[in-house]
Amino acid sequence: MNRELREFRRLERVCLEQAALSTLDLTRSGLLKVADDCRLAAEAIEAVPPPRGVIAVAVEALKVVLTQGRPRPH
Incomplete structure (x- = not known):
């Protein structure tokens, strides 16, 4: 998780x-x-709480980013 966090930053x-x-x-x-x-x-x-797997965390993070505040094109 730290690697993904550092990469996003x-x-x-x-x-x-x-x-x-x-x-x-x-x-x-x-x-x-x-x-x-x-x-x-x-x-x-x-x-995200740490016990989850790294892939699950990355997927969850992308879900949050992709669903927050942006209208979807029609």
Whole structure:
């Protein structure tokens, strides 16, 4: 679980850094959304009790990220 958590945090940081350097609004917006999703995934991993398996935690984190606050395209 720590590895997944570190990876989501690393990806969040990279996306934020690249968004700060981006000169295109669309690119910056996309990077900020990905950074936000990575942050939500990391927070979801942190919120899950440790006894569960690593794969279950990662799946749960992705479920949370994919179902929170984003309207689904029709």
